[in-house]
Amino acid sequence: MDGMMGWRVAEEGWRKGPWTPAEDKLLMDYVALHGEGRWSSVAGCSGLRRNGKSCRLRWVNYLRPGLKKGQLSPQEEGIIIELHALWGNKWSTIARYLPGRTDNEIKNYWRTHFKKKGKPLQNADNKKYEAQFSYHQDRNIQETMNTTTSSESEVHDVGMIIEPPQAGPHETTALTGQVATCGQQQQNSCVMAQDVAKWWDNVSEDSLWSGFGWNLDHDHPNQAVMEQSFGPCF
DNA sequence: AAGACGACCAACCGCCGAAAT
DNA sequence: TATTTCGGCGGTTGGTCGTCT
Structure with a gap:
């Protein structure tokens, strides 16, 4: 097990770096349709050129509903x-x-x-x-x-x-x-x-x-x- | 005004364990 | 049972912004 195969990061063409609003929308649409999970299939279903790991992280840390922003109390x-x-x-x-x-x-x-x-x-x-x-x-x-x-x-x-x-x-x-x-x-x-x-x-x-x-x-x-x-x- | 510095944040990387095959 | 695939976690890095000198 090499730790990379699950997310297929070895494949060429995955986008990296900051997410664009368009990418966010694609990911949100995907989750709205398919729910959370199955991150590895996001690229295939949504057209996002992001690997599953990146999609999951973006959703969990930024897009997920109910997230608080701002300073901790x-x-x-x-x-x-x-x-x-x-x-x-x-x-x-x-x-x-x-x-x-x-x-x-x-x-x-x-x-x-x-x-x-x-x-x-x-x-x-x-x-x-x-x-x-x-x-x-x-x-x-x-x-x-x-x-x-x-x-x-x-x-x-x-x-x-x-x-x-x-x-x-x-x-x-x-x-x-x-x-x-x-x-x-x-x-x-x-x-x-x-x-x-x-x-x-x-x-x-x-x-x-x-x-x-x-x-x-x-x-x-x-x-x-x-x-x-x-x-x-x- | 501008460079240095630190705080903050988003994102990536590598590893691990569970689930699936 | 062994191997593969996936999801998740913690560590780390790099960029941006505000403040200080």
Whole structure:
């Protein structure tokens, strides 16, 4: 398997570079007719001279309905920070909790806003980081418990159901039946964003980023943290 | 005014795993 | 069961734009 054959990029004549409005329209028409998927047949059916991989990327990151454009809110930023701390560079997983945001967008955002602050922590510092993170999580919960007001206008902003990377939102709901409401989640997010901002300053200054092992796929070592924050969803 | 620089974003590349054959 | 095909993901690159000097 050479990684290229699936997308037939070896073939000559595929267009590259920025998409034109005409190409966008062709792709949108194709998806309207055939639905998402079958990207490799887009060229044949629509006349687009783009390979399937490029078509999929354009659709997912730019043309797909419901995408949000513009700056990320503080709530979204807080969610990104927290979920990245838990799962590392699982951008697509993180993106699932930010409706309307793409993995590419989150990845770019992280790279420009946070990566520059330092390198990830290494395993040796993982415990230290987790301890500090958990402390803030506890405070978040307590503060959230004491919070009685919420902003109705922001409830739609982030509809979040926390789950481990492997499980889908529906599975989570079905398995546990304990999914926080959007309002509750929004409160969490507001508090988290503020707290995370403070925490982030400390983290950066304390050079905790001296090498973090973001290998969080194994048995989800941060599950307890997640449960503290969002309830036993998994 | 213009060059340097950084932030931001779109797109490409290579790899991997799942599905299909 | 082995091979091929496809979809998806994360890393990286390159272009554009705004700000600073």
